[in-house]
Amino acid sequence: MRTSESHPLRVAVVAVDGVPGRVGVTLCPGKYQPDALTGAWDRDLERDLDVIAGLGATTVVTLVEPHELQALRVPDLGARVEARGMTWWHLPIRDQSVPDEATERRYREVVGPDLRRRLAGGELVVVHCKGGLGRAGLMAARLLIEHGASPTDAIARVRAARDPRAIETRAQERFLKAIPPQRPLAFTRHPVDAMRARAAALRDELTTRRSVRHFSTEPIPLEVVRDAIATAASAPSGANKQPWTFVLVTDPAMKRRLREAVEAEERRFYDDRAPERWLRDLEPLGTAWEKPYLEDAPALIVVFAQATAPDGARHYYVKESVGIASGFLLAALHHAGLATLTHTPAPMAVLAEVLDRPSHEKPYLLIPVGYPADGCLVPAISRKDLDAVLVEVPPS
Numbered sequence: 001m002r003t004s005e006s007h008p009l010r011v012a013v014v015a016v017d018g019v020p021g022r023v024g025v026t027l028c029p030g031k032y033q034p035d036a037l038t039g040a041w042d043r044d045l046e047r048d049l050d051v052i053a054g055l056g057a058t059t060v061v062t063l064v065e066p067h068e069l070q071a072l073r074v075p076d077l078g079a080r081v082e083a084r085g086m087t088w089w090h091l092p093i094r095d096q097s098v099p100d101e102a103t104e105r106r107y108r109e110v111v112g113p114d115l116r117r118r119l120a121g122g123e124l125v126v127v128h129c130k131g132g133l134g135r136a137g138l139m140a141a142r143l144l145i146e147h148g149a150s151p152t153d154a155i156a157r158v159r160a161a162r163d164p165r166a167i168e169t170r171a172q173e174r175f176l177k178a179i180p181p182q183r184p185l186a187f188t189r190h191p192v193d194a195m196r197a198r199a200a201a202l203r204d205e206l207t208t209r210r211s212v213r214h215f216s217t218e219p220i221p222l223e224v225v226r227d228a229i230a231t232a233a234s235a236p237s238g239a240n241k242q243p244w245t246f247v248l249v250t251d252p253a254m255k256r257r258l259r260e261a262v263e264a265e266e267r268r269f270y271d272d273r274a275p276e277r278w279l280r281d282l283e284p285l286g287t288a289w290e291k292p293y294l295e296d297a298p299a300l301i302v303v304f305a306q307a308t309a310p311d312g313a314r315h316y317y318v319k320e321s322v323g324i325a326s327g328f329l330l331a332a333l334h335h336a337g338l339a340t341l342t343h344t345p346a347p348m349a350v351l352a353e354v355l356d357r358p359s360h361e362k363p364y365l366l367i368p369v370g371y372p373a374d375g376c377l378v379p380a381i382s383r384k385d386l387d388a389v390l391v392e393v394p395p396s
């Protein structure tokens with residue numbers, strides 16, 4: 001019989017990319033297993049836990065099933081781990097297999113985030129199954145993948161540290177290869193005073209943005225506009241489908257064609273189609289069917305919303321996504337020192353025709369960009385008070 005004395009617990013410790021924490025891989029502490037392929041085991045749980053605790057582990061993740069804990073004669077393994085002040089997680093996986101739906105859900109929602117938080121904090125997380133090869137190797141490799149390692153690299157590193165037989169089955173390898181790659185969040189935490197100052201500064205800056213309807217014809221640095229479009233394209237979107245196209249027009253002939261097409265529609269809108277109330281609401285803004293800014297502004301960005309992917313595949317929350325991206329775009333242009341107008345000619349289909357866009361792209365906004373004309377005036381309008389738009393639910 002091999003014991004904890006004859007074979008002290010061997011914990012293979014693997015470094016994790018980008019964080020100070022480490023993952024330890026081992027067999028089932030304290031196991032009694034007379035029929036093991038490599039020879040019989042009669043281990044001592046407390047001695048094995050001495051080794052784990054001695055390494056400084058804060059957390060033990062048990063991957064064997066409850067019936068195995070019984071068979072291995074360590075039914076109270078979890079309680080003994082916790083009695084030493086370590087955290088115990090039980091994520092049962094069938095021997096030679098991969099997590100079932102319930103275990104997977106629990107990992108994703110609860111255990112995974114906790115383990116990653118611990119690794120980020122520099123803790124040692126020990127994972128074990130029965131023999132410390134298949135399921136434990138799988139879990140260790142998974143944590144490496146979640147921190148940016150490729151599946152091949154993660155598997156190789158776990159095998160090098162633990163045993164060439166670690167990650168035992170094709171199904172386990174396939175499971176690892178199917179994990180969507182993850183990387184650590186790049187997040188800057190600011191002191192609270194700095195947060196207040198940053199929030200106030202951005203509010204002050206964005207509240208000076210106004211819709212400009214009189215543009216200078218002076219050229220603008222187009223690389224600034226491209227950068228602002230890159231900012232817009234970084235916006236969140238339904239299922240990350242990024243259902244937007246930004247068409248940048250600077251060619252005078254194309255701007256003229258767009259102006260003519262838009263003015264024809266706008267003229268019909270102002271003369272015939274617009275309901276009285278709409279015209280009354282527009283009156284303070286001084287808008288009319290004539291749109292000289294479509295030629296004066298050195299650049300026009302026509303934002304298109306992609307109703308579907310080019311191959312017809314589904315997009316989600318298209319309007320919301322393109323709206324958020326357009327908000328980013330207006331803020332980025334303003335921040336860089338350029339004026340904009342949010343223009344929605346009614347109807348807008350002419351924009352797609354003139355720009356010869358494919359049928360899955362629907363015109364969403366037309367944004368003239370440039371410097372304001374000298375002497376540019378804007379309507380003296382204001383915003384509702386914060387009280388009128390913010391409802392705070394009091395603590396119960």
Ligand SMILES: Cc1cc2nc3c(=O)[nH]c(=O)nc-3n(C[C@H](O)[C@H](O)[C@H](O)COP(=O)(O)O)c2cc1C
Nearest residue numbers: 209210211212213285287341342343344345378381
């Ligand atoms: C979705 C949307 C559509 C708009 N459409 C037009 C438009 O077609 N023509 C126009 O002159 N202004 C348009 N505006 C600009 C609004 O009139 C303007 O944002 C509002 O009066 C507030 O003024 P400000 O942007 O100067 O703060 C639009 C704004 C939004 C958000």
